[in-house]
Amino acid sequence: MGLGSAARSGVAVAAWSEAEGSAIIGRHIGRPGPLLPILHDLQTAFGCVSAEAVVAVAEALNLTRAEVHGVVGFYRDFRRAPAGRHVLKLCRAEACQSMGGEVLARQLLDRFAIGWDGTTADGRLTVEATYCLGLCACAPAAMLDGQPIGRLDRATLDDIVREVEP
Amino acid sequence: MTTRILVPGDAAARAVGADRVAAALQAGIERRGLAAAIVRTGSRGLFWLEPMVEVETADGRIAYGPVAAADVAGLLDAGLLEGKPHALRLGRPEEIPFLKRQTRVTFARCGIVDPQSLDDYRAHGGYRGLARARELGPAGTVAEVTASGLRGRGGAGFPAGVKWQTAADTPAGTKYIVCNADEGDSGTYADRMLMEGDPFAVIEGMTIAGYAVGAAMGYLYIRSEYPDAILAMERAIATARHAGVLDGFGLEVRVGAGAYVCGEETALLESIEGRRGQVRAKPPLPAHRGLFGRPTVVNNLVTLATVPAILADGAAAYAALGTGRSRGTMPIQLAGNVRHGGLFEAPFGLTLGKLVETVGGGTASGRPVRAVQVGGPLGAYFPPALFDTPFDYEAFAARDGLVGHGGVVVFDDTVDMAHQARFALEFCGIESCGKCTPCRIGAVRGKETVDRILAGENRDANLALIEDLCQTLRDGSLCALGGFTPFPVMSAIRHFPEDFRRRRLPATVA
Numbered sequence: 001m002g003l004g005s006a007a008r009s010g011v012a013v014a015a016w017s018e019a020e021g022s023a024i025i026g027r028h029i030g031r032p033g034p035l036l037p038i039l040h041d042l043q044t045a046f047g048c049v050s051a052e053a054v055v056a057v058a059e060a061l062n063l064t065r066a067e068v069h070g071v072v073g074f075y076r077d078f079r080r081a082p083a084g085r086h087v088l089k090l091c092r093a094e095a096c097q098s099m100g101g102e103v104l105a106r107q108l109l110d111r112f113a114i115g116w117d118g119t120t121a122d123g124r125l126t127v128e129a130t131y132c133l134g135l136c137a138c139a140p141a142a143m144l145d146g147q148p149i150g151r152l153d154r155a156t157l158d159d160i161v162r163e164v165e166p
Numbered sequence: 167m168t169t170r171i172l173v174p175g176d177a178a179a180r181a182v183g184a185d186r187v188a189a190a191l192q193a194g195i196e197r198r199g200l201a202a203a204i205v206r207t208g209s210r211g212l213f214w215l216e217p218m219v220e221v222e223t224a225d226g227r228i229a230y231g232p233v234a235a236a237d238v239a240g241l242l243d244a245g246l247l248e249g250k251p252h253a254l255r256l257g258r259p260e261e262i263p264f265l266k267r268q269t270r271v272t273f274a275r276c277g278i279v280d281p282q283s284l285d286d287y288r289a290h291g292g293y294r295g296l297a298r299a300r301e302l303g304p305a306g307t308v309a310e311v312t313a314s315g316l317r318g319r320g321g322a323g324f325p326a327g328v329k330w331q332t333a334a335d336t337p338a339g340t341k342y343i344v345c346n347a348d349e350g351d352s353g354t355y356a357d358r359m360l361m362e363g364d365p366f367a368v369i370e371g372m373t374i375a376g377y378a379v380g381a382a383m384g385y386l387y388i389r390s391e392y393p394d395a396i397l398a399m400e401r402a403i404a405t406a407r408h409a410g411v412l413d414g415f416g417l418e419v420r421v422g423a424g425a426y427v428c429g430e431e432t433a434l435l436e437s438i439e440g441r442r443g444q445v446r447a448k449p450p451l452p453a454h455r456g457l458f459g460r461p462t463v464v465n466n467l468v469t470l471a472t473v474p475a476i477l478a479d480g481a482a483a484y485a486a487l488g489t490g491r492s493r494g495t496m497p498i499q500l501a502g503n504v505r506h507g508g509l510f511e512a513p514f515g516l517t518l519g520k521l522v523e524t525v526g527g528g529t530a531s532g533r534p535v536r537a538v539q540v541g542g543p544l545g546a547y548f549p550p551a552l553f554d555t556p557f558d559y560e561a562f563a564a565r566d567g568l569v570g571h572g573g574v575v576v577f578d579d580t581v582d583m584a585h586q587a588r589f590a591l592e593f594c595g596i597e598s599c600g601k602c603t604p605c606r607i608g609a610v611r612g613k614e615t616v617d618r619i620l621a622g623e624n625r626d627a628n629l630a631l632i633e634d635l636c637q638t639l640r641d642g643s644l645c646a647l648g649g650f651t652p653f654p655v656m657s658a659i660r661h662f663p664e665d666f667r668r669r670r671l672p673a674t675v676a
Binding site: 032033034035036037039040061070071074075076077078089091093094095096097098099130131132133134135136137138139141143146147148149150151 | 177178180181182213214216349350351352353354355357358390391392393394420421422423424425426437438439440441442443458499500501502503504507508530539543573575576577578581586589593596597599
């Protein structure tokens, strides 16, 4: 069984560029409460919110670097460095626990020899812990590069492993 | 005539292969030159039958499920388009007992309409609520919501009409409607289903709220774990704006960033404003000083999506349903280790046992039910001995539990309740916003103490310490994250004491 019709080549991101970063910031600057939309868009473009990005955002919004850094650090979504080419979010919350999600998660992590929120040495996969994907009647659940996967079992794990092959 | 085939586009249906089924159907239709078109709907919420495919026949809709892509050729051969017999044929969806037992008010359209079609929304009763609100006027609309008895479906159960009245009574000026779709509780997916399956109901509900309290701008805060819902809402808002049905009401989606605590209304407001999602002390109430310091109504998505139906059919019809002070219906979400997991909307008052055993059909594993967590990660674990508890805000509170956002997570007899208590404290520690000490530090110390109990160190003294700590968390925390973590912890200790006292191999500790 394959995982889905959507082609998953992984997430393509560019290296930080002052010009592109400023353009992204400029798109939001007049809005009320622009910081989170800016950080989301910067991460989509560059794969993370880098130290350079924090400086650029702080200057543009007239905030201190510490304030921006504090927001970036508070939210689990924002990364300081890019993730692997594929990102797998595995749900660790109660509904998925009740269906044996923790055992499956452990098997997958061992297979790639990484821990939670770790990236494989070859950079092909990051596995992140998440607490609920809203797929709780189809537990255990996961999300690979934004695509939902339910009723996780050994066979679907094998599919995921194949999907992220280099 | 073109036959319509309905395949859910709901994220949970997609998670179990609905896209592959839709693609196989499309290919089959083209290869055979059939006059049929595929429409992606929301889900009916019968997740053990997903992907559930429906076909419109002369006798109404006929459902088949669970359909795999490999079944499609056989289904077309058997006469899917005419609703002919097949091993996967379920018959008329409305006759499936799980659906037949329900009273769908909030979810009346979910799984039935094309979620992105404003015409379909109107054809199924959409925008009747807003029209009636305009007849009643702003004050009459608030009075109608108050009379319906609708309480906040996010978990707190605060009367929606009182909240609206408070905001309406503030002097005219900039006010906001904020829809809380930061549905972080494990075992819940009602917000997600509505956004994906009936987004115009959310939009209409927010528009009515804005009209009633005098707010011209609304923000819809959706958690980032719901990419499909974000897309569905953004598309529907663009459609509504283009069609002119927003009538000057500004509406914008804001995306969360992976912080559970932002489901707390004041942390959510901080997040929209661009800060760390830290809880604000109350007062002031958001209805007095909320978003950007302005009067703000913050309502859960289910609450707002129920408003159009209340206005359309009248407060009395809604208030006639339910029990005690819990009026109307509750979309209950059966999840976890349950045979028939799904969305079950019913008037308040069904017992927990009936929900789990009769509606849910017991566990998915076939083993006995040992515990049920109701109301998300901050809800209590109930043993079968408490299955006579009716689904009702006050009845759950009386048994040291909560209804919350309506999630019911079932566990079989392999569950280790000491582990679940430890997880509740660990989760509180991970998600604590850090503002108040009991939550920030208490959660971590609590987890360490459970670890000592699991290791067999001074069990009685450490259990007493946990109880003392839970009292501090309950009485001393700023919000429900720290304040309610004692529910899962203490219910596990009270109802499953044996799990805290048995001998364990060192390797199974932590």
